[in-house]
Amino acid sequence: MSVDIRPADAAPGRPSRQALSALLYRRGRLRLAGLLTAPAAWLILVYIAALSALLITALWTVDTFTGKVSTTWTLDNLIQVTTDPVYQTIALRTLRIAVLVTVVDMVLALPIAFFIAKVASPRWRGVLVVAILMPLWASYLVKAYAWRNVLAEGGLLEWLGISSPGYSEAAVVIALSYIWLPYMILPIHAGFERVPDSLLEASSDLGAKPLATLRLVILPILVPSIIAGTIFTFALTLGDYITAQIVGGTTQMLGTVVYANVGAANNLPLASAVALIPIAVIMAYLLIVRRTGALNNL
Amino acid sequence: MTSAAMPQTSRRKTAPAGPAIRLVGLSKRFGETTAVDSVDLEIRSGEFFSMLGPSGSGKTTVLRLIAGFELPTAGVIELDGKDVSARAPFERDVNTVFQDYALFPHMSLIENVAYGLRVRGVAKAVRRQRAAEALEQVQLGSFLDRRPSQLSGGQRQRVALARALVVRPKVLLLDEPLGALDLKLRQQMQVELKELQQELGITFIFVTHDQEEALTMSDRIGVFNKGRIEQVGTPEEIYERPNGPFVANFVGTSNIFPGTLGRSLYGRDDRFSVRPERIQLRPLPPEGPGTGIALTVTALVYLGHATQVRGTLPDGTTAVALIPVTAGRGGEFAVGQPAVLSWNRQDVVWLPPAS
Numbered sequence: 081m082s083v084d085i086r087p088a089d090a091a092p093g094r095p096s097r098q099a100l101s102a103l104l105y106r107r108g109r110l111r112l113a114g115l116l117t118a119p120a121a122w123l124i125l126v127y128i129a130a131l132s133a134l135l136i137t138a139l140w141t142v143d144t145f146t147g148k149v150s151t152t153w154t155l156d157n158l159i160q161v162t163t164d165p166v167y168q169t170i171a172l173r174t175l176r177i178a179v180l181v182t183v184v185d186m187v188l189a190l191p192i193a194f195f196i197a198k199v200a201s202p203r204w205r206g207v208l209v210v211a212i213l214m215p216l217w218a219s220y221l222v223k224a225y226a227w228r229n230v231l232a233e234g235g236l237l238e239w240l241g242i243s244s245p246g247y248s249e250a251a252v253v254i255a256l257s258y259i260w261l262p263y264m265i266l267p268i269h270a271g272f273e274r275v276p277d278s279l280l281e282a283s284s285d286l287g288a289k290p291l292a293t294l295r296l297v298i299l300p301i302l303v304p305s306i307i308a309g310t311i312f313t314f315a316l317t318l319g320d321y322i323t324a325q326i327v328g329g330t331t332q333m334l335g336t337v338v339y340a341n342v343g344a345a346n347n348l349p350l351a352s353a354v355a356l357i358p359i360a361v362i363m364a365y366l367l368i369v370r371r372t373g374a375l376n377n378l
Numbered sequence: 379m380t381s382a383a384m385p386q387t388s389r390r391k392t393a394p395a396g397p398a399i400r401l402v403g404l405s406k407r408f409g410e411t412t413a414v415d416s417v418d419l420e421i422r423s424g425e426f427f428s429m430l431g432p433s434g435s436g437k438t439t440v441l442r443l444i445a446g447f448e449l450p451t452a453g454v455i456e457l458d459g460k461d462v463s464a465r466a467p468f469e470r471d472v473n474t475v476f477q478d479y480a481l482f483p484h485m486s487l488i489e490n491v492a493y494g495l496r497v498r499g500v501a502k503a504v505r506r507q508r509a510a511e512a513l514e515q516v517q518l519g520s521f522l523d524r525r526p527s528q529l530s531g532g533q534r535q536r537v538a539l540a541r542a543l544v545v546r547p548k549v550l551l552l553d554e555p556l557g558a559l560d561l562k563l564r565q566q567m568q569v570e571l572k573e574l575q576q577e578l579g580i581t582f583i584f585v586t587h588d589q590e591e592a593l594t595m596s597d598r599i600g601v602f603n604k605g606r607i608e609q610v611g612t613p614e615e616i617y618e619r620p621n622g623p624f625v626a627n628f629v630g631t632s633n634i635f636p637g638t639l640g641r642s643l644y645g646r647d648d649r650f651s652v653r654p655e656r657i658q659l660r661p662l663p664p665e666g667p668g669t670g671i672a673l674t675v676t677a678l679v680y681l682g683h684a685t686q687v688r689g690t691l692p693d694g695t696t697a698v699a700l701i702p703v704t705a706g707r708g709g710e711f712a713v714g715q716p717a718v719l720s721w722n723r724q725d726v727v728w729l730p731p732a733s
Contacts, residue, residue: 276480278476279480279482281467281476281480282482283493284447284466285446285467285472286473286542287494287497287498288468292497296493296497301483301484
């Protein structure tokens with residue numbers, strides 16, 4: 081009964097694989113390259129290439145006879161989008177809806193997230209997080225149509241004896257607030273989880289009433305989480321066109337304009353120019369947020 | 379210097395008549411578990427009181443009940459003679475130094491310390507002045523604009539102390555504040571805390587599981603076990619005259635001898651304890667144990683300042699003796715060899731029968 085004991089470096093199996101592992105261990109740059117090549121290529125393709133294409137297309141025109149995009153360079157689309165009162169009105173309305181949705185979601189998400197993270201028992205916490213996520217399992221379209229059934233004339237709201245907003249901007253705000261709410265709750269909930277209970281107790285211990293604790297301790301610590309949430313709700317609302325059509329009726333948003341120009345009007349360059357507006361708005365928002373120093377503590 | 383020289387007298391004079399804190403039949407249950415089981419306790423004004431016990435003994439829960447972070451299931455908490463049992467933490471004139479310090483991460487040190495004054499509506503210039511003084515007092519006067527994350531554990535602990543003291547509470551609650559510090563720093567902070575308490579004359583309630591810490595710092599100690607107080611007394615009383623096997627064992631190491639030995643030696647049926655350092659041990663002479671009790675050595679542990687000798691009596695009871703290094707006798711004993719155990723009659727502490 082002899083037992084075969086070999087030294088580890090002569091272990092049976094795949095010496096080539098071991099050599100590769102050893103090589104990667106010694107060469108840090110090679111390891112990094114292997115790790116990042118695929119995702120970096122993907123990012124360049126998606127972000128840089130797609131965005132550049134968008135910007136370039138906005139500088140072209142459509143041949144009115146053939147309906148084909150002609151690669152003649154012009155600033156007409158950008159000028160039209162920024163100066164035409166119709167586009168200005170739509171842009172301002174979209175911005176207003178996005179701000180309202182963000183504010184409504186923030187007001188709703190803060191107490192819900194606080195309850196889940198700090199009040200509910202650990203067993204309930206999991207259940208509630210799943211409950212928050214559950215609407216995301218349902219189709220976006222189904223939820224939008226469900227809200228139409230509630231809000232439209234002759235819908236559930238009127239049946240309950242409450243005056244209905246009908247197909248309107250208000251209906252769009254209500255429906256979008258509902259649809260994007262989880263994207264606001266989740267980052268704020270994560271933020272609350274990171275605030276130790278002892279901080280809230282310390283504040284109270286030092287004489288702060290609950291509102292003072294909220295203002296001086298909770299909100300400042302949660303600012304990065306709240307901003308993360310607002311970026312979601314704000315950006316998602318700026319780009320929406322389906323809910324606007326389903327519950328908004330004739331309420332035009334930037335998304336619906338893009339959609340109409342790509343489809344019915346067959347004017348891809350103008351659609352690109354319109355699509356640049358939300359990008360510019362979001363960039364401006366991020367710059368403002370950065371300037372306030374709110375992201376320094378991320 | 380004067381305050382350090384005569385802390386006792388100066389404190390007694392300024393102290394109001396009644397106890398700072400009185401707990402009457404205080405109980406706290408979390409679902410099925412009883413964390414605190416009808417505790418009665420009076421903590422005198424201006425004293426350094428330690429609540430000592432193993433983890434889960436209810437000492438921290440009692441502290442949280444006094445602070446108001448938990449509301450009692452039953453019983454009364456009196457602060458300066460006033461019932462505060464149902465009051466919120468911000469309505470109680472007590473402040474807490476938390477185990478994790480609980481400094482606000484988004485505020486500088488001076489903002490942290492000024493927080494209690496800020497929520498009381500003290501003007502900005504005044505509160506900054508007082509916060510700076512408080513930080514000066516804990517030797518952090520040059521770090522006013524740093525963030526808590528830039529400090530070491532010991533420094534954070536000082537900030538937490540300054541933050542709690544700047545609002546001049548009647549009682550300061552300390553929840554194992556030295557637990558996260560290394561040994562040297564902990565010993566230094568023990569001295570500083572004690573001096574600070576004597577200087578300020580504020581009642582300190584100090585929660586710890588470290589019996590040495592409790593013995594060195596406290597005026598009085600309450601020993602907690604399973605949600606109840608086993609014994610309240612001065613460090614000397616707790617150490618020299620434990621009232622039961624739990625206190626005898628938890629505070630220092632103790633030898634607990636059975637009632638049968640009590641009967642054969644002293645004609646008394648009760649269990650008794652003798653501290654290891656009060657036991658004399660000598661090698662077994664050839665003529666027999668004489669006045670002592672024979673024991674077999676089972677282990678020798680070198681402690682630096684002494685050698686701990688563990689052994690077993692003929693009836694199976696284990697015994698521990700501490701042989702000082704100065705006696706130079708550690709070498710006389712070897713594992714498996716017999717030895718003779720003896721002690722003076724006055725070092726015997728009788729334990730009440732276990733209930």
